[in-house]
Amino acid sequence: MEQRTFHTWMRNALLWAALALILGIAAAWPLTGFTQCVTALAHSLFFFLSLFIFFVVLPRYCTLPIQIFIAMLTGALLGWLYTAFGYAPVITDYLGIFGKLFILLLKVVILPLIFVSVLCGVAGIGDVRKLGGLGAKTLCYYFVTTAIAVLIGLSVVNLLHPGVGRETLKEDVQEQNVSLQDTGVPSESLGTKIQKHVLPAIIRNPIMAGQSPVVVIFFALLLGAALATLGKEGETALHFFQALDKAFITIIMWVMKMAPIGVFALMARVLSELGPAYIITLAKYCFTVLLGLGLHFFVLTFVICPLLARISPWRFLRGMAPAFQVSFSTSSSSATLPVTIRCVSKRIGADESICRFVLPVGATINMDGTALYLTVASIFIAQVYGIPLSLQAQLMIFLTAVLASVGTAGIPGASIGLMSIILASAQIPVEGIGIVVGVDRILDMSRTLINVTGDSVGAVIVSRSEAGEAHNTHAT
Ligand code: ASP
Numbered sequence: 001m002e003q004r005t006f007h008t009w010m011r012n013a014l015l016w017a018a019l020a021l022i023l024g025i026a027a028a029w030p031l032t033g034f035t036q037c038v039t040a041l042a043h044s045l046f047f048f049l050s051l052f053i054f055f056v057v058l059p060r061y062c063t064l065p066i067q068i069f070i071a072m073l074t075g076a077l078l079g080w081l082y083t084a085f086g087y088a089p090v091i092t093d094y095l096g097i098f099g100k101l102f103i104l105l106l107k108v109v110i111l112p113l114i115f116v117s118v119l120c121g122v123a124g125i126g127d128v129r130k131l132g133g134l135g136a137k138t139l140c141y142y143f144v145t146t147a148i149a150v151l152i153g154l155s156v157v158n159l160l161h162p163g164v165g166r167e168t169l170k171e172d173v174q175e176q177n178v179s180l181q182d183t184g185v186p187s188e189s190l191g192t193k194i195q196k197h198v199l200p201a202i203i204r205n206p207i208m209a210g211q212s213p214v215v216v217i218f219f220a221l222l223l224g225a226a227l228a229t230l231g232k233e234g235e236t237a238l239h240f241f242q243a244l245d246k247a248f249i250t251i252i253m254w255v256m257k258m259a260p261i262g263v264f265a266l267m268a269r270v271l272s273e274l275g276p277a278y279i280i281t282l283a284k285y286c287f288t289v290l291l292g293l294g295l296h297f298f299v300l301t302f303v304i305c306p307l308l309a310r311i312s313p314w315r316f317l318r319g320m321a322p323a324f325q326v327s328f329s330t331s332s333s334s335a336t337l338p339v340t341i342r343c344v345s346k347r348i349g350a351d352e353s354i355c356r357f358v359l360p361v362g363a364t365i366n367m368d369g370t371a372l373y374l375t376v377a378s379i380f381i382a383q384v385y386g387i388p389l390s391l392q393a394q395l396m397i398f399l400t401a402v403l404a405s406v407g408t409a410g411i412p413g414a415s416i417g418l419m420s421i422i423l424a425s426a427q428i429p430v431e432g433i434g435i436v437v438g439v440d441r442i443l444d445m446s447r448t449l450i451n452v453t454g455d456s457v458g459a460v461i462v463s464r465s466e467a468g469e470a471h472n473t474h475a476t
Helices: 003-028 034-061 064-084 088-125 128-160 168-182 190-202 213-257 259-274 278-309 313-330 333-347 352-365 368-384 391-406 414-425 430-475
Strands: none
Touching (some): 034 064, 088 391, 088 430, 213 414, 278 430, 352 430, 368 430
16 A cells, blocks of 8 residues: 555544544543443444445445445444444444434535536527527427426326325424433433534525525526526626536535435434334335326327327337436436437428427426435325325425426436425425435436437427428428
């Protein structure tokens, strides 16, 4: 090993050992006897091993999704074991710090990221007034199908109630607080104080904290459209926002490096609070998301496509097969775009120049699968926490999901950050992301396929209608 690498490695190991020791001692405090000292050392070892495995060992051998998946399984197992042996506070109060840190860091950049990516997405379409009928049709189709997707999501999650039955979490937490206050024991441990007061006081967005996401997205839509109409004059500002967009994505990439330990801590906490029956709840959740996505796929290919584009579902499915394969395996609608354009224009026969406009716009702003997924996930989390959602709150979720999907990047896992926005706008605890993040990759593959399907059906419909209009013009 090179000497410098070895020094960095040793320095990190020492820092982690110190952090682990502090957490271990705090978790076993007060150290009044031999048993407490041994317990403190055991906890420290546990924290140190967690840091070592998630920051050194796993990044060397596995990709990020696999690391997150391993974190989910081990976190669940340890959360359950620790609670079974009566050490639940170590998980909730101390290991929980890593989960809280992960969520707060995500929240810091997500709202500004949404702002700039919605703005750049809308401005990228160009001057809407100049696009004329083609632009209007495309935007109208995208908006309506996204709204249908969200409605399907709302229906399945409200009919199947995958999270109901686990809503004891909120009551448990409340009861715990009350009983601690009754007995005169200080109601907050050091770890809880760090999570509740210290971290949120430091890690918060200085400009957009507390802003309503819908307000931010609406303003971004307006400003993006206005910049596009300015043409050359608006270019400098647009370049500035595009650079900012890249900077925020870079921060997200940094934050994602701590995703495995964050997920590990969040899963351990969820298991220690909800118990092992949570695994069944999670399976129900996956089923609900997949059912919703399946229904939307059916509506797009078997109803909308033959009805509006006069293309048989079988021809559409056969033509799209390569794009389906790529989107499913990459979980990225942006990466799939060249294949999508080829499938829709060459294999299905839509007009190529129309595809070259409609599909890139779709890959930027039209995310049916993502919008549906965000809706189901948010309401599922509310069900798990036992938070009743009024019609007004569900409408808010509808609106935020439709608008937020406009700002989703077509890259793997983009929805995870967005979820914090939807949860915050419906007043659902953002920590709930920890309940669903472990199975995100599997669902990401499926929702990306639906995103690509939505864009492609749009392209064939617009192409068909433009061809119809051209035909009519020639005839007259
Ligand atoms: N992976 C999705 C896509 O590329 C976005 C998401 O995370 O929902 O379309």
